[in-house]
Amino acid sequence: MAKTTSFAEKAAKAMAGKKGSECPKCGEPLQNVLVITSEKNDKHGYKYNERFIKVCKCNEKEVYA
Numbered sequence: 391m392a393k394t395t396s397f398a399e400k401a402a403k404a405m406a407g408k409k410g411s412e413c414p415k416c417g418e419p420l421q422n423v424l425v426i427t428s429e430k431n432d433k434h435g436y437k438y439n440e441r442f443i444k445v446c447k448c449n450e451k452e453v454y455a
């Protein structure tokens with residue numbers, strides 16, 4: 391019998407690759423959101439920082455406020 395890779399196996403591998411992005415508190419998938427914050431700098435005026443933060447139901451209100 392020839393060895394075949396079923397669709398289910400492929401799907402399982404794809405899912406495994408994305409695992410690890412769930413909030414331990416609410417179990418919702420975490421979304422990477424780009425947040426830009428400004429920081430006052432005496433010499434150069436304002437400096438902008440871009441960072442990705444993981445957002446779920448636990449902190450979305452704080453992030454989008």
Ligand SMILES: [Zn+2]
Nearest residue numbers: 413416446448
């Ligand atoms: Zn959460």
